Amino acid sequence: MQDQRWPTYAPRNIVLEGAADDHPRGSLRVRAEDGRVFLDAIGGIGCCPIGHAHPAWRDAITQQLGAIAAVANTFWTRPQQQLARRLSELFGIANGQAFLCNSGTEATEAAIKLVVRATGRDTIVAFQRAFHGRTLGAIALTAKPEYRTPYVGTPEDSGDEPRFSQSRVRRLPFNDIEALREVFADEGERIAAVFLEPIQGEGGIFPATKSFLLEARELCSRHGALLGLDEIQSGSGRTGRWTAWQSIVGDDAAPDVIWLAKALGGGFPIGACLARPDLAQHMRPGTHGSTFGGNPLACAAALATLRIIEEEGLLDAAAAQWPTLQRLAAERPIAGVTELRGCGAMLGIQIGPPEEQRAKAVGAALSDAGVLTTVCGGHTLRLLFPYRAGAEELSTVWEAIRGALAS
Ligand SMILES: Cc1ncc(COP(=O)(O)O)c(C=O)c1O
Numbered sequence: 001m002q003d004q005r006w007p008t009y010a011p012r013n014i015v016l017e018g019a020a021d022d023h024p025r026g027s028l029r030v031r032a033e034d035g036r037v038f039l040d041a042i043g044g045i046g047c048c049p050i051g052h053a054h055p056a057w058r059d060a061i062t063q064q065l066g067a068i069a070a071v072a073n074t075f076w077t078r079p080q081q082q083l084a085r086r087l088s089e090l091f092g093i094a095n096g097q098a099f100l101c102n103s104g105t106e107a108t109e110a111a112i113k114l115v116v117r118a119t120g121r122d123t124i125v126a127f128q129r130a131f132h133g134r135t136l137g138a139i140a141l142t143a144k145p146e147y148r149t150p151y152v153g154t155p156e157d158s159g160d161e162p163r164f165s166q167s168r169v170r171r172l173p174f175n176d177i178e179a180l181r182e183v184f185a186d187e188g189e190r191i192a193a194v195f196l197e198p199i200q201g202e203g204g205i206f207p208a209t210k211s212f213l214l215e216a217r218e219l220c221s222r223h224g225a226l227l228g229l230d231e232i233q234s235g236s237g238r239t240g241r242w243t244a245w246q247s248i249v250g251d252d253a254a255p256d257v258i259w260l261a262k263a264l265g266g267g268f269p270i271g272a273c274l275a276r277p278d279l280a281q282h283m284r285p286g287t288h289g290s291t292f293g294g295n296p297l298a299c300a301a302a303l304a305t306l307r308i309i310e311e312e313g314l315l316d317a318a319a320a321q322w323p324t325l326q327r328l329a330a331e332r333p334i335a336g337v338t339e340l341r342g343c344g345a346m347l348g349i350q351i352g353p354p355e356e357q358r359a360k361a362v363g364a365a366l367s368d369a370g371v372l373t374t375v376c377g378g379h380t381l382r383l384l385f386p387y388r389a390g391a392e393e394l395s396t397v398w399e400a401i402r403g404a405l406a407s
Contacts, residue, residue: 026051204377240319
């Protein structure tokens with residue numbers, strides 16, 4: 001098939017057409033047009049927590065489709081209000097208020113506007129290896145110069161302090177408490193927020209340490225800055241709690257703003273930015289908006305996804321994946337796998353050396369062997385399985401990696 005899309009993705013030449021089976025809890029496998037079946041270890045890059053074509057999720061969307069699919073956001077719909085309430089109940093920001101949108105990068109943009117408005121300050125602290133999206137505000141926060149250039153800053157100045165709009169980014173090493181203390185000591189009064197992924201995804205699956213997160217919380221509170229968490233990849237139950245923050249830190253401290261996408265809709269596009277109510281009040285009518293954001297179809301999909309995750313005990317299932325992978329690796333080590341990193345169902349398998357070419361080659365060989373994954377952070381295979389995947393699926397991937405490295 002000729003690729004008529006922009007060449008923005010390196011294609012694998014596999015035309016996927018559907019779930020491979022009609023499992024009552026969602027399929028873990030997908031079928032290609034040519035009849036091949038693949039174990040989907042990347043789950044739409046984290047969008048499929050309940051597998052593919054889950055019957056209850058499908059029913060919820062179909063029912064909403066028969067009722068109403070879109071309204072002007074000046075009017076309310078039940079699914080929208082219910083979803084906003086569920087997010088504030090589950091995601092660890094008491095009485096949080098949600099802005100609903102269609103994708104991850106839009107959720108990041110909403111978070112940027114909110115923290116700038118709420119604090120009146122101009123600086124956001126972000127981190128090396130960070131990925132927050134590809135729209136022009138979000139790429140300023142994203143670490144990779146290849147993603148930013150030539151839109152935000154120039155190749156020469158885009159290194160550590162890209163500017164966007166009236167704001168600027170201060171980029172620091174991740175998990176470096178001293179660097180964080182220093183930046184607050186030097187320019188604490190300018191800092192609107194610290195933005196971080198509690199587990200860096202695109203950067204290579206690097207979890208934040210609990211002490212780093214707590215220090216960020218403390219410094220933000222002391223200096224009147226906000227703590228914002230990009231939980232687009234790590235949230236919505238993937239780590240065994242609704243947010244990775246809850247998995248790493250617990251419930252004694254909370255961020256001020258959290259944003260989500262990917263798994264939230266179970267495969268249906270939706271994003272959300274949840275904020276403390278006093279902060280949300282800064283977003284007066286006209287300060288932000290989205291025509292499709294929070295449409296009842298997407299909200300019905302997200303509500304069904306959250307309900308299925310709860311009803312099927314998928315938080316516990318997700319939490320079990322990381323210890324299962326560690327056990328597999330201890331029992332059946334593979335030469336060429338240099339490190340495992342992860343939390344719950346967010347797993348990184350680092351390949352090396354030589355890192356980059358080898359990881360890419362392994363990723364391609366895995367799809368030939370019937371397993372779909374992608375590479376992140378240059379040399380790490382990323383597994384973002386649906387949450388109910390367990391020892392059998394992880395073992396299949398593990399042995400496929402052994403085979404790919406051997407060849
Ligand atoms: C942590 C994080 N932030 C933001 C984004 C951007 O999300 P989207 O591709 O839906 O715009 C991603 C996507 O991979 C992500 O992992």
